[in-house]
Amino acid sequence: MDVDIGNALASVASPGVSRASLERLDEQVAAAHGRIERGMADGVHGYEALNLPGRTDPDEIRAAVAPVADCDALVTVGIGGSALGAATLVDALEGDGTETVFLDNVDPDWVTGHLEALPLESTAINVVSRSGTTAETLANFLVVREAFESAGVDWTERTIVTTGESGPLRDLADRHDLPSLRVPDGVPGRYSALSAVGLVAAAACNLDLEAILEGAAAERETLTGSLFECPAYAYGATSYALDQRGAGVNAMMPYAESLETYAEWFAQLWAESLGKDDLGQTPVRALGATDQHSQLQLYRAGPSDKLVTFVTPREREDRPIPSTEVEDLAYLGDATLGELLEAEFEATEASLAAAGQPNVRIELERVDAHELGGLLYGMEAACVLAGELYGVNTFEQPAVEWAKKATRGLLGGGDFEEADAVAEKTELRIER
Numbered sequence: 001m002d003v004d005i006g007n008a009l010a011s012v013a014s015p016g017v018s019r020a021s022l023e024r025l026d027e028q029v030a031a032a033h034g035r036i037e038r039g040m041a042d043g044v045h046g047y048e049a050l051n052l053p054g055r056t057d058p059d060e061i062r063a064a065v066a067p068v069a070d071c072d073a074l075v076t077v078g079i080g081g082s083a084l085g086a087a088t089l090v091d092a093l094e095g096d097g098t099e100t101v102f103l104d105n106v107d108p109d110w111v112t113g114h115l116e117a118l119p120l121e122s123t124a125i126n127v128v129s130r131s132g133t134t135a136e137t138l139a140n141f142l143v144v145r146e147a148f149e150s151a152g153v154d155w156t157e158r159t160i161v162t163t164g165e166s167g168p169l170r171d172l173a174d175r176h177d178l179p180s181l182r183v184p185d186g187v188p189g190r191y192s193a194l195s196a197v198g199l200v201a202a203a204a205c206n207l208d209l210e211a212i213l214e215g216a217a218a219e220r221e222t223l224t225g226s227l228f229e230c231p232a233y234a235y236g237a238t239s240y241a242l243d244q245r246g247a248g249v250n251a252m253m254p255y256a257e258s259l260e261t262y263a264e265w266f267a268q269l270w271a272e273s274l275g276k277d278d279l280g281q282t283p284v285r286a287l288g289a290t291d292q293h294s295q296l297q298l299y300r301a302g303p304s305d306k307l308v309t310f311v312t313p314r315e316r317e318d319r320p321i322p323s324t325e326v327e328d329l330a331y332l333g334d335a336t337l338g339e340l341l342e343a344e345f346e347a348t349e350a351s352l353a354a355a356g357q358p359n360v361r362i363e364l365e366r367v368d369a370h371e372l373g374g375l376l377y378g379m380e381a382a383c384v385l386a387g388e389l390y391g392v393n394t395f396e397q398p399a400v401e402w403a404k405k406a407t408r409g410l411l412g413g414g415d416f417e418e419a420d421a422v423a424e425k426t427e428l429r430i431e432r
């Protein structure tokens with residue numbers, strides 16, 4: 001990926017960061033890069049994720065998927081980091097037509113709707129949970145299993161499990177002798193897209209795993225001790241610097257429909273990694289050009305507390321706009337949809353800059369397996385770098401645990417004081 005931070009400079013935007021400040025920040029980037037490289041070399045928890053492009057074995061993943069290769073659909077049961085990376089890949093890239101469903105919520109209507117619509121006799125199940133204990137994932141798996149049994153389909157013949165070395169899901173895989181893959185040690189869920197966690201679904205859709213990993217490996221090669229030489233660090237450092245200066249919101253706005261899920265993946269990465277110790281930048285999901293017609297008003301004329309991050313491919317498949325007899329629309333007939341989208345992107349970028357609102361452009365050659373691998377890796381590296389600059393523990397998410405314990409307590413799964421707080425909620429109800 002290439003990154004253009006020109007519209008984040010203080011000469012353009014407010015908040016903005018001056019070139020001199022970036023040069024001073026670059027000394028911290030060099031030190032942070034040293035820590036990141038050492039963490040990677042020593043396989044330290046979290047940093048280890050940045051080693052995945054060289055460590056993930058596509059053949060092992062394809063072998064696990066081979067028994068279900070003739071299935072027409074794949075239902076992935078997982079949540080957060082155990083769903084979003086895989087969903088990003090299969091939503092962005094053109095696969096072999098395998099239908100993919102991601103059960104990453106426990107809304108009963110929605111789950112039932114999916115199960116009723118899926119051709120269960122030709123559907124494979126991809127259960128993913130690093131911890132093997134996540135309530136939503138385990139509950140959904142039990143529901144899916146039962147649906148298969150009720151339909152007379154042997155789920156043990158078509159279930160692939162990806163989980164850690166031990167835990168309830170590992171026990172279940174062992175008990176039923178299911179093909180299983182390991183979430184590599186040291187790799188937190190939101191950094192696991194380039195492992196079996198993200199790649200089983202990709203393999204089931206016949207995506208080019210090697211190209212994804214090669215793109216990521218190429219991005220890894222760009223990591224150097226200076227933000228002026230490394231696009232990923234340029235992005236991480238600029239986002240950090242803007243947040244320090246008041247841009248507490250980061251609106252991720254790809255100009256490609258196929259990257260809509262990527263913005264969701266980014267939101268988890270950024271929020272869970274950096275949101276701690278009263279620090280962090282709030283990720284917001286947006287989509288160009290659609291959200292020009294809903295959110296852009298706020299981004300341009302609202303409070304100057306946002307960084308807008310554009311992601312745009314330089315090439316895309318195109319489609320001409322047919323000419324029309326309506327004179328006022330004649331200009332459209334000379335263009336293509338791609339040209340219109342590109343013009344919308346450039347106009348939006350310029351409109352923010354003209355209003356002094358900081359924005360950054362991330363350019364991909366095109367949306368393909370290689371570039372997407374590079375984008376995921378680059379944003380992970382950017383986030384790790386930002387975490388170093390904030391001085392937070394990038395790889396933990398202790399705040400998420402509180403509600404998990406309360407939920408478990410409410411369901412009678414143990415004594416958790418967090419559950420009591422639910423009953424103690426302050427109310428000020430206004431009723432119909």
Ligand SMILES: O=P(O)(O)OC[C@H]1O[C@H](O)[C@H](O)[C@@H](O)[C@@H]1O
Nearest residue numbers: 080081082129130131134189400
């Ligand atoms: O993969 P799992 O262990 O099931 O975890 C799934 C997700 O759940 C958690 O609540 C964490 O906050 C996420 O970081 C994680 O990705």
